[in-house]
Amino acid sequence: MAALMDTRILLRKIKDLRCLTPRRNRVKAKWAGSQPKYPATNLALQNFDATYSLQLGEQWPSVRVSMLCEQKYGALVNNFATTEGVIADLQSQGCRDFVCQPVGVGALERLQAPGFPLHDNPSTLESVGVSQHVAPPRLRTNIKCFVFPGGDISRFKPSRPDLYGMLGYYLMDAASVLPALALDVQEGHSVLDVCAAPGGKTLALLQTQAIRFLCVNDISVSRTYRLQRVLNSYVPKELLTEERMRITSFDGRKWGEIERDTFDRVLVDVPCTTDRHSAMEDENNIFKRARTKERQRLPQLQTELLLAGIEAVRPGGQVLYSTCSLSQLQNEYVVERAMHLAREEHGISLQVVDLRPITRLFKDTFHFAPDPHLGQLVLPHLTANFGPIYMCKLQRLN
Numbered sequence: 001m002a003a004l005m006d007t008r009i010l011l012r013k014i015k016d017l018r019c020l021t022p023r024r025n026r027v028k029a030k031w032a033g034s035q036p037k038y039p040a041t042n043l044a045l046q047n048f049d050a051t052y053s054l055q056l057g058e059q060w061p062s063v064r065v066s067m068l069c070e071q072k073y074g075a076l077v078n079n080f081a082t083t084e085g086v087i088a089d090l091q092s093q094g095c096r097d098f099v100c101q102p103v104g105v106g107a108l109e110r111l112q113a114p115g116f117p118l119h120d121n122p123s124t125l126e127s128v129g130v131s132q133h134v135a136p137p138r139l140r141t142n143i144k145c146f147v148f149p150g151g152d153i154s155r156f157k158p159s160r161p162d163l164y165g166m167l168g169y170y171l172m173d174a175a176s177v178l179p180a181l182a183l184d185v186q187e188g189h190s191v192l193d194v195c196a197a198p199g200g201k202t203l204a205l206l207q208t209q210a211i212r213f214l215c216v217n218d219i220s221v222s223r224t225y226r227l228q229r230v231l232n233s234y235v236p237k238e239l240l241t242e243e244r245m246r247i248t249s250f251d252g253r254k255w256g257e258i259e260r261d262t263f264d265r266v267l268v269d270v271p272c273t274t275d276r277h278s279a280m281e282d283e284n285n286i287f288k289r290a291r292t293k294e295r296q297r298l299p300q301l302q303t304e305l306l307l308a309g310i311e312a313v314r315p316g317g318q319v320l321y322s323t324c325s326l327s328q329l330q331n332e333y334v335v336e337r338a339m340h341l342a343r344e345e346h347g348i349s350l351q352v353v354d355l356r357p358i359t360r361l362f363k364d365t366f367h368f369a370p371d372p373h374l375g376q377l378v379l380p381h382l383t384a385n386f387g388p389i390y391m392c393k394l395q396r397l398n
């Protein structure tokens, strides 16, 4: 009986103490000097195991292992720098430009890839044992991105500035170049990049050297500064003038109110669960308990951003939606919902553009998900550890 009384008194004392301590401090005290009980990376992996094992079936274990291994990079060549030495140096290290030389088994088959602007490459197909009179296809673009072949570890030296201070290449997940390639920017186009910072895809778009006017936007002012610094290191001042480029920090969801029916091409590379980062890094991880609501709201935010992009593009123009997540909720579901809202609320009809010519062309560099229901998805794979990157392209019909 005495023991029971002691316990009761003790419990009351603890309760009193808790009432005196603000909740925030209690949480702090609980974590003070220790690691969180559930690190965000563990929470991310638990979430991924539950959802992606259903979504990807027997492919999930392989994708999971790859996401936990070293990610591969590509070197996006900066056409605004003096590139000869840079390209020779990359080639001497055994890298190849995956855009210009998509060689490998199946190159002949890709010659027949319909519906995409391919043109002949004067180089030969000897390396894959195809007659040297047959030229491999390549995209009509100036974008060049070098990757190390096969299982090599992708280690690039830091890029050095040329005589004019322009850096020779920008390192990024090579799969992140695909949305810029798929957007298919043509000579004289005006382009909007709705969520642009820190600027990898903006740089890739600029490498086309075809854009008449580029508007780069990101809601985060600090990230927009970072983007500005990237541009200053890679693009000559003459091209960063107000007539050719505008850098803004608007909420992209409002773009339909700011500027409608305007751009030839719009890139909507939305904030997402950044799956590889979430599985690997606790810092700035969206699976932290404190960010649960933010994470749950992502599909809604993504839908609103895509819808704004659809409103901003001109009739006949094209919008590319991309994420670096495997989640169907953030990928296909968002595209379907935005298409529905565009039709119901704005009377805008859209057509999904077939990206299979792109996937056929680059199937030796990237591992694409088989038979996607809508859009294309790069799956991380131990032999091609890029991505994940999801992309879906929409053409506005009216």
Ligand SMILES: C[S@@+](CC[C@H](N)C(=O)[O-])C[C@H]1O[C@@H](n2cnc3c(N)ncnc32)[C@H](O)[C@@H]1O
Residues within 6 Å of the ligand: 176, 194, 195, 196, 197, 198, 199, 200, 201, 202, 217, 218, 219, 220, 223, 250, 251, 252, 253, 269, 270, 271, 272, 305
């Ligand atoms: C995936 S990142 C973009 C990466 C960038 N496209 C690149 O290739 O370097 C998503 C970006 O969306 C921005 N963002 C988040 N909400 C936004 C909003 N409502 N409007 C515009 N940008 C937003 C974030 O600040 C973040 O920089």
